[in-house]
Amino acid sequence: MKYFKIKSTLLLLSMSATLLVSCNKTETNDVVADAPVEAVTDDAAKQDTINITLNGNDKMQYDLSQIDVYEGQTVVLTLNHVGTMPKASMGHNFVLLNKGTDLDKFEEEASKARETDYIPQGDSDIIANTKLLGGGESDTITFQAPEKGTYDFLCSFPGHYSMMKGKFNVK
Ligand SMILES: [Cu+2]
Known part of the structure; x- marks a missing residue:
């Protein structure tokens, strides 16, 4: 019983760790992907x-x-x-x-x-x-x-x- 409890705590911990990591990852990707694309888009759009x-x-x-x-x-x-x-x-x-x-x-x-x-x-x-x-x-x-x-x-x-x-x- 005790062992099970520890095991599920560990599972929860690792799940929230995964969630945190994936959240961070998404944010990082957004920032990295947005900046250069935006810059190029602005330049290309300004040309006649x-x-x-x-x-x-x-x-x-x-x-x-x-x-x-x-x-x-x-x-x-x-x-x-x-x-x-x-x-x-x-x-x-x-x-x-x-x-x-x-x-x-x-x-x-x-x-x-x-x-x-x-x-x-x-x-x-x-x-x-x-x-x-x-x-x-x-x-x-x-x-x-x-x-x-x-x-x-x-x-x-x-x-x-x-x-x-x-x-x-x-x-
Ligand atoms: Cu052809």
Whole structure:
């Protein structure tokens, strides 16, 4: 009986010790995580113009899956095709689409638009797009960040968007 009591006291002690440790840990993490993130955020938000570099390669990959900008900013986006394959077999572009665009539907339309490099003309879902590039080529576009929210970007070359897509976050 006595032994049990000591044992449960010990258990309680170790539990509160664990709680204390985890509380402290959370507080420490918060302080450490908040300070630098806040500083970077403030700096990035103050800029009128934000430069984004996105690379696409011969393995049908972008090097970014998330792009963060701020409302009202002028976005200067450069897409580089860092591979060597030609546009006809491994073409890449960047297409930014309106919130809530049905990606499968868009891709269906885009794949029919071969004459215009897979950009369906007059499609109101397109906010901005680069040219279609082959290996070694680059294109830079400038556009206004749309209103706050999460948007999709993708490569509209047939079959690429299952791998080549990401989120464009306007904060
Ligand atoms: Cu592509």
